[in-house]
Amino acid sequence: MACVNICPKQCIEMKPGKLGHLYPAVNQNECIDCKLCHKICPENNGSLSLNYPLTAYAAWHKVESDYLTSTSGGAATAFAQYVLRNGGVVYGCASSKGIHIEHVRVASEADVVLLKGSKYVQSFIGDVYRQIRQDLNGGLMVLFIGTPCQCAGLRSFLRKGYENLYCVDLICHGVPSQELLKSHVGKVSMKRGELVQFRKGNDMGLRIFDNENRQIYYSNVWYERFKDAYYNTFIDGYTYRDSCYRCRYANPSRCSDVTIGDFWGLGDDLEHDNVNGCSCILPVTEKGAELVKNSELELHERPVDEAVRGNAQLRTPKAETGRIKLFRAIYRAIGIKRAYLLCETDNIFVLKFVKPVKRRLGL
Ligand SMILES: Cc1cc2nc3c(=O)[nH]c(=O)nc-3n(C[C@H](O)[C@H](O)[C@H](O)COP(=O)(O)OP(=O)(O)OC[C@H]3O[C@@H](n4cnc5c(N)ncnc54)[C@H](O)[C@@H]3O)c2cc1C
Known part of the structure; x- marks a missing residue:
């Protein structure tokens, strides 16, 4: 959605393709043919640099309640808290408006909870890149957390580096569409689902909550493989956006300041909580390395190679x-x-x- 954000005539709309994923559509009657959308699309310009991580860490949040309420080790939360405590703002993915999953701006620590948890679906970016540029130009410290293609889209949209921007990308193996998620939630929950949660640590449970925060649906893909078709096909890579199968960011070299994910393949010489998850943190730039060290995380340095060997999405996109x-x-x-x-x-x-x-x- 970098093109939607850059368009001076605001004449690009995102429309669903046949599998429900969003694709840009230009209103030709309004278009002035400035070609900015083509120029800034990271798919069209191969000039975005990808850099090999400086090192790797196995890590978890020092505060138990934050650790236990995050997907992996709580690295994303620790980074967000650091930036907010230093007067900055955070942009990340929330399911705040029912099950509409979108990127939002968070300016207070109390709202970090909105961003917690992986939502295994394509997040809607809206006009967030434009909001970020405004914050950056206003001198605010900004943290953006998203998929690698969203980080690439942001960097491309900004067209210059900003010292006050931290870009953190997730190790990502692909995204189903929101259309598919919504139809699925409608089918599996008798009452109207208000919030979805996909997982906590190694508990790969899809949970749906009603508007009073009562859990009305649960299925765990490890134990009941075929109960939940949405989750099952997500895990096995059937429902991703077409671009995910040729993703250039599924690579050991990264497009952001820090990459985070699960530390699959972590050697058993390091004692850690295997049930509640462990973050893999790959600082890529010096600025990213400072963010990692300043955050409230217990850090254990590991070889980058160990992380790359353990996590297929750090080597190659999902094969179609x-x-x-x-x-x-x-x-x-x-x-x-x-x-x-x-x-x-x-x-x-x-x-x-x-x-x-x-x-x-x-x-
Ligand atoms: C679609 C998807 C696929 C993933 N695939 C893998 C994988 O194959 N291997 C792996 O090791 N890790 C994968 N992850 C990352 C992993 O699930 C955790 O999100 C990551 O380790 C961060 O956990 P945490 O405990 O640090 O953060 P948490 O506190 O759980 O916060 C999660 C952070 O991720 C962001 N986020 C959540 N959902 C989305 C979304 N849909 N789009 C963009 N940003 C989002 C939020 O803004 C938040 O900051 C994937 C994540 C997503 C969203």
Whole structure:
């Protein structure tokens, strides 16, 4: 959405494609052909530098309550608190308006809770890049946390470096669309879902809460693999945006100041809480390294290679296998309900037909 933010005529709208992901559409009647949208799109300009991390840390928040309420080790929360305590503002992903998942501006520590937790869906950026530029030009310290492509979009939109900006990206293996999430929540919860939560530490549970914060739905993808089709197909990489399968940021070299994720593959020489999660922190710039050291985190230095070996998304994007292509072809042609059938590997009837259908479609 860098193009939407840069457009001087504000004539670019995000419209859903066949799988519900958003794509820019230019209103040609309003367009003045300035080509700014093309110039700043990180997909079109390959000039954004990617840098290899300076080091790696296994880490967790020093405050237990913050640690226990975060997805991995609470690194994102610790960075946000540091910036807010120093008079800055934080932009991150919240599910504050029902299950509409979007990036918001947080200016007080009490609101950091809005950003906690991974939302396994494409977050809506809105006009956040423009708000960030305004804050940066006003001299505020700004922290932006998002997927690598969102960080690349922000850097590209800004068109110059800012000393007062910290950019933190997530190790990311791809995003389903909000359209898909909304239809799923409608189907699985009897009452209207008001808030979704995807996981806490190693508990890969999809939870839906009502407007009085009562949990009205729960499914854990590790224990009941095929109960929740949305979560199951997310984990196995069926429902991502097309661009995720050729993501140039799924790479050991990174586009931000700091990269965070789970420390998969962490050696057992380091004693840590295996149940509630552990952050992998990769400082990439000197400024990022300072942010890490100044935050309220227990840090254990590790070789970068250990993090890269343990986490496939630090090496390569999710491969679009023949089966994934078939799923997407069915989804596009006749809808998600039939496509989901393909992922229930227990379904012998479906499996019997996978190979011949794939052959016919040339996949
Ligand atoms: C779509 C997605 C895919 C991921 N895939 C992997 C993976 O394959 N391997 C891995 O190691 N880690 C992955 N992660 C990262 C991991 O789940 C944690 O988000 C990360 O470790 C931060 O945890 P924390 O405890 O530091 O932060 P928390 O306190 O849990 O905060 C999460 C932070 O992530 C941001 N965020 C949450 N959802 C989104 C979103 N949809 N879009 C943009 N920003 C968001 C919030 O702004 C917040 O700052 C993924 C995250 C997302 C959102």
